[in-house]
Amino acid sequence: AAKSILAQAILDGVSQISVFVRSVSTEKTRPYLDKLQERTGFKVNLYALEDTSELQSRIAESDLLVNATSVGMDGQSSPVPESINLPEALLVADIIYQPFETPFLKWARSQGNPAVNGLGMLLYQAAEAFQLWTGKEMPTDEIWQSLTEKYK
Template identity: 55%
Template sequence: MKINGHTRMAAVVANPIKHSISPFVHNYAFEKTGVNGVYVAWEVTRKDLKMTIENIRRFNMFGVNLSMPYKQAVIPYLDEIDPVARLIGSVNTVVHRNGRLIGYNTDGKGFFQSLPSFAIKGKKMTILGAGGAAMAIIGQGALDGVAAVDVFTRTASLEKAQKRIEAIEQETGVPIRIFSLEDQLLLQERIQDAELFVNATGVGMNGRALPITSEFIFPQEIIVADMIYQPFESPFLKLAASQGIQTVNGLGMLLYQGAEAFKLWTGKTMPSQEIWQKLEEMYK
């Protein structure tokens, strides 16, 4: 990578963010596609977020990615919001286009692209969690024609999540039901006719905890996915794999949501398979 007077910048904005692998992914893509760009990680405080977003225009940047806790907080500082991001109520990518800042959410697209030989249209999905990542998956699934969604989240989060879920349901016509994650018997019952089961909570990042009971039985034809990729095989995925279930971790979602952002910024296709092989070597 050669940085010169024509190099344009992109960044990931969050707090904390120094652990991010996005600079590796995007800088590799810039180099391989011949785009004169550089991607950095900016650890920004809440009071500096507005100025950080203004700097996208000031420095003629490609744009930025957003991670926690700024996916909702960034919205007032943008000129336009893509319909998907508006439906979800969350922005993870800002694109600088002709002096305007446009917000997108590529998380849901990235997630479904990470699933091998699986199309969500006409299928039923059960998802654990109702945070930003979960809503992106629910919203994108609804737009892509999922038959129905069951959401299980902590009892304390039910009321807040219900409002966002109702908005997605009304906009798309997809039936979405929300239940307490503490009711594990109901979860075991509801999962029996699902074709996709997703853990979109952070439970399991320590390599020990499970978002479900250890006695949980998975239907044999289901695909089980976890947003976690550190560890590479979470306890949730280990339990599913021990029952012969096909599993997918969160590394693919991270890569493919980045690929969507890269294309929005540059018009180029990220060499995703090549980068995937590098990431597998890093994280396995």
């Protein structure tokens, strides 16, 4: 999902993207980002998640913060240290939809930030697949209602 989110952000015309990964994952991540830059001309900045000073600096300049990992599915973990301060208008998104509210989203909301989970992404991916397979539009409004009732 992270790769798709990056590609779509570039297509949508963002001016800057910073990706934070665990330091042990930088060697694995760099080749993909290099290939993305080669194909799009867009340079994605890569940082170690453990560098909390850089993390704070980049978040302070951001409009959107996305967790595209499984960290938080246990209902206890958060991908970002709670010592980080979020700018007031920063939108926080977590691609996880179960639990409905991850610790990451709870933390963001406790700082007054708008926050969304991955349930909408799940729904609209399903709607695209439904359209491809059946040639019909999926009743997303009805399904959204059912999903939010089930997962809240």
